[in-house]
Amino acid sequence: MIFKNKTDWMLWGKRLVIFIPLAWLLLFVLFPFLNIFKISFSEPYPGMPPYASILTLLDDQVIQLRLTLENYTLIFTDAIYHYSLINSILVAGSATIICLFLGYPMAYYIARQEERRQTHFLLLVILPFWTSFLLRVYAWVGILSPKGLLNNFLINWGIISKPILFLNSNFGTLIGMVYCYLPFMILPLFSALAKFDVQLLEAAADLGARPVKTFLRVTLPLTKAGILSGCVMVFIPAMGEFVIPELLGGNKTLMLGKLIWIEFFSNRDWPVASAIAVIMLLAFIVPIIALQKRALR
Amino acid sequence: MVKRPKINLKKLEAWQKADAKPYVEIQNVSKHFDGAAVVKQISLDIYKGEFFSLLGPSGCGKTTLLRMLAGLEEPDEGKILIDGIDMTHVPAHERPVNMMFQSYALFPHMTVEQNVAFGLVQEGVAKSEIKDRVNKALKLVQMEKYAARRPQQLSGGQRQRCALARCLIKKPKIVLLDEPLAALDRKLREHTQFELVNIQEELGLTFIMVTHDQEEAMTMSTRMGIMEEGKVRQVGTPNEIYEFPNSVYVADFIGTMNIFTGVVLEEAPNHTIVHPDDIKTDIYINHSASAACGANISIAIRPEKIHISKKKPTSQYNYAKGIVEDIAYLGDVSIYLVELEGTEIIVEAMLPNLTRLATPEITWEDEVYISWDPDNVVTLTG
Numbered sequence: 001m002i003f004k005n006k007t008d009w010m011l012w013g014k015r016l017v018i019f020i021p022l023a024w025l026l027l028f029v030l031f032p033f034l035n036i037f038k039i040s041f042s043e044p045y046p047g048m049p050p051y052a053s054i055l056t057l058l059d060d061q062v063i064q065l066r067l068t069l070e071n072y073t074l075i076f077t078d079a080i081y082h083y084s085l086i087n088s089i090l091v092a093g094s095a096t097i098i099c100l101f102l103g104y105p106m107a108y109y110i111a112r113q114e115e116r117r118q119t120h121f122l123l124l125v126i127l128p129f130w131t132s133f134l135l136r137v138y139a140w141v142g143i144l145s146p147k148g149l150l151n152n153f154l155i156n157w158g159i160i161s162k163p164i165l166f167l168n169s170n171f172g173t174l175i176g177m178v179y180c181y182l183p184f185m186i187l188p189l190f191s192a193l194a195k196f197d198v199q200l201l202e203a204a205a206d207l208g209a210r211p212v213k214t215f216l217r218v219t220l221p222l223t224k225a226g227i228l229s230g231c232v233m234v235f236i237p238a239m240g241e242f243v244i245p246e247l248l249g250g251n252k253t254l255m256l257g258k259l260i261w262i263e264f265f266s267n268r269d270w271p272v273a274s275a276i277a278v279i280m281l282l283a284f285i286v287p288i289i290a291l292q293k294r295a296l297r
Numbered sequence: 298m299v300k301r302p303k304i305n306l307k308k309l310e311a312w313q314k315a316d317a318k319p320y321v322e323i324q325n326v327s328k329h330f331d332g333a334a335v336v337k338q339i340s341l342d343i344y345k346g347e348f349f350s351l352l353g354p355s356g357c358g359k360t361t362l363l364r365m366l367a368g369l370e371e372p373d374e375g376k377i378l379i380d381g382i383d384m385t386h387v388p389a390h391e392r393p394v395n396m397m398f399q400s401y402a403l404f405p406h407m408t409v410e411q412n413v414a415f416g417l418v419q420e421g422v423a424k425s426e427i428k429d430r431v432n433k434a435l436k437l438v439q440m441e442k443y444a445a446r447r448p449q450q451l452s453g454g455q456r457q458r459c460a461l462a463r464c465l466i467k468k469p470k471i472v473l474l475d476e477p478l479a480a481l482d483r484k485l486r487e488h489t490q491f492e493l494v495n496i497q498e499e500l501g502l503t504f505i506m507v508t509h510d511q512e513e514a515m516t517m518s519t520r521m522g523i524m525e526e527g528k529v530r531q532v533g534t535p536n537e538i539y540e541f542p543n544s545v546y547v548a549d550f551i552g553t554m555n556i557f558t559g560v561v562l563e564e565a566p567n568h569t570i571v572h573p574d575d576i577k578t579d580i581y582i583n584h585s586a587s588a589a590c591g592a593n594i595s596i597a598i599r600p601e602k603i604h605i606s607k608k609k610p611t612s613q614y615n616y617a618k619g620i621v622e623d624i625a626y627l628g629d630v631s632i633y634l635v636e637l638e639g640t641e642i643i644v645e646a647m648l649p650n651l652t653r654l655a656t657p658e659i660t661w662e663d664e665v666y667i668s669w670d671p672d673n674v675v676t677l678t679g
Contacts, residue, residue, distance in 0.1 A: 197400075197402065199398055199400055199402040200402050200404060202367075202369050202389070202396075202398070202402065203396075203398060203402035203403075203404070204404075204415070205368075205369070205388070205389040205390045206367055206368075206369070206389050206390070206394070206395055206396045206464075207390075207395065207415050207416035207419060207463070207464075207467070208390050208391075208416055208419035208420055208467070209390055209415070209419045210390055210419075211390075213419065217415075218404060221406045222404075222405065222406055
């Protein structure tokens with residue numbers, strides 16, 4: 001390519017910079033999703049891959065397109081899918097709310113420190129990421145199991161006499177989720193609170209607002225962006241979470257992410273699994289992101 | 298005898314009346330940050346309806362003092378009384394005081410209208426009354442047109458007006474202004490200075506302003522306090538401070554001063570003669586310096602009170618010979634820098650440019666005599 005002048009060169013440079021992330025998204029997000037989307041309309045088929053091709057060549061001239069909505073009707077009619085959907089919303093929703101209530105004061109505290117201490121605290125927040133996610137969830141099995149750390153502690157101190165079954169319940173799943181996703185809540189909240197001009201608090205107090213009123217009418221509305229992105233960053237992955245409900249929730253906790261795994265690997269029903277994935281994406285993620293965009297305007 | 302114009306005897310100002318009760322009383326207030334004293338035992342009385350300025354270089358503690366009046370900082374020692382009530386430990390949201398912040402601190406998520414209404418909403422004022430008062434306040438600062446805008450959509454001057462309306466709307470006992478005009482450009486600043494004073498007089502409120510801009514303080518204040526390193530060095534009207542500074546610091550800080558040192562030769566109730574260290578002729582002053590003979594003294598003369606001439610003055614006192622080092626043409630006036638003969642002392646003299654085309658009579662490298670009136674010499678012992 002011949003660049004006539006510097007402007008040309010810069011223009012191509014700009015295009016290249018945009019092209020890389022665009023290509024990445026196309027290749028690793030859009031194409032896989034389209035594939036899943038396609039599979040969700042095909043019929044199950046014994047073999048590998050375990051679904052029938054939607055396009056078949058009947059003879060030289062005719063291409064047959066076979067689409068079925070059966071996967072979707074099954075999801076909409078079978079109670080187990082409804083149950084797991086509701087349970088997912090409940091668990092992911094509670095985890096999000098708990099993370100928000102734990103994370104906000106933590107982020108607030110960190111944002112009010114001097115810069116050097118902020119770095120230390122933020123380092124502590126993201127320190128768990130140095131260890132594998134799976135390993136950390138396993139560690140919670142050790143803590144929550146009937147003969148685990150927590151039960152032993154409570155029994156030794158005479159608070160309870162028989163071990164409490166933390167594991168294999170929504171409660172266990174919830175603890176795991178709050179633990180794992182708290183940093184994703186704290187970080188966006190922190191960046192919103194760090195940008196927040198403290199003088200606005202003084203202005204509100206000066207105009208006669210009590211501390212609680214100041215928080216509700218000034219701090220909260222001005223950190224809305226952080227709250228929203230924190231909630232989205234916790235809620236969406238929590239909805240699709242597989243490892244935590246599998247290890248800490250046992251077979252009593254059915255969540256969408258786990259259901260997809262079961263359909264894919266245990267039942268080898270790729271079309272139904274794909275259909276669940278498509279529904280999740282369209283029913284939750286797209287509206288949430290749209291809502292977030294609107295709320296921030 | 299020179300005929301003098303008749304001066305009407307003005308009514309006494311609040312701080313001149315013997316029985317006047319101060320509206321704001323600052324009593325021995327001190328404040329430390331990290332062990333360093335920022336405000337040192339300041340006592341100050343401010344009267345109702347005053348426009349009082351705290352003037353000083355940055356770091357002199359003026360903003361801290363203002364914040365203590367607002368309740369945003371608590372004094373370590375001393376008391377603050379507002380309208381006779383001890384407010385020293387009353388939190389900001391309970392004080393009858395509103396502040397205009399240097400950054401304006403407008404709420405970015407609220408419209409101009411909501412920003413201005415904020416204080417009234419906190420008070421629980423009825424909605425219809427809020428609307429009424431907000432409209433009035435916006436009208437006062439000529440911002441009715443922008444009521445629905447957000448602060449980000451306003452220019453610097455409009456933001457300043459919005460902030461002003463917000464801190465006036467509750468009719469506070471004191472309005473505190475922290476460098477209110479610092480963010481405006483020069484033209485707008487000069488215009489706003491007069492407007493602020495008009496608003497203050499119209500509403501009859503008490504204003505306390507912090508500024509580092511002496512011109513601003515001189516134009517706007519009824520009285521001002523000159524601060525240095527946590528202390529108030531002098532309190533007075535702009536005229537008193539300019540013409541009768543009480544210390545070398547104040548004289549040097551306000552405007553430009555030519556300061557000489559010397560020894561008192563003769564001291565009487567109606568005149569003083571000083572032998573300056575660097576000028577050959579003695580200085581005759583038309584008042585008592587209240588200093589003993591032989592004492593060291595500083596004397597100060599404003600540049601606009603110095604005459605320049607090529608002819609040697611006939612008087613025995615109050616002149617010096619020098620060479621014009623530099624001339625700065627400022628439009629309305631020209632400033633002459635004259636190096637005194639046999640010294641390295643530069644004296645600044647200011648002459649008005651009264652005609653347009655004059656070829657200056659005095660130019661660079663000219664030998665000149667500077668002289669001054671015995672009335673226009675300030676003696677400084679502090």
